[in-house]
Amino acid sequence: MNLRKILAGAALAGSLTLGYAGVAGAQTAPASSPGAATGASVSGPTGHIDCTKLEATIAKLHQRDAAINARLTKLEARVDQLRQNGHTKRADMLQQRIDAVKDRLSKVEARLSKVEAKVDQKCNVSPGTGGSNSDSSTTSSTSTTLPQDS
Secondary structure (H helix, E strand, O other), rough: OOOOOHHHHOOOOHHHHHHHHHHHHHHHHHHHHHHHHHHHHHOOOOOOOOOHHHHHHHHHHHHHHHHHHHHHHHHHHHHHHHHHHOOOHHHHHHHHHHHHHHHHHHHHHHHHHHHHHHHHHHHOOOOOOOOOOOOOHHHHHHHHHHHHHO
């Protein structure tokens, strides 16, 4: 039953990571090819990313990742206990499931690091580089004032 919770947590973390990676990719794609999108479809700010929400979501995903790793540690202790008690068949089955979860978790962590890199690239731009005109300072102030005012 605990393994089901771990698998559900890993699946949830994976889906959230993929969902936010898709959002980040979808928001950066129009900015990279502005000539492709013309006319009425570009009525508002197309490349705006809410950095505070993304950073909060990434922090939650890291917490879930840590929780899953803690549960995996407990399950590995359970495998050792099963082996000591002579239940090798159960221990082997549980170890196979643990290995599958670890493989999936490593893929999710790799995707999470890619998403973090994209968020860092978009959100953690130093304000001194593009703050000469008033238009860029207003857009950067919404995403960078919170980390600077700590």
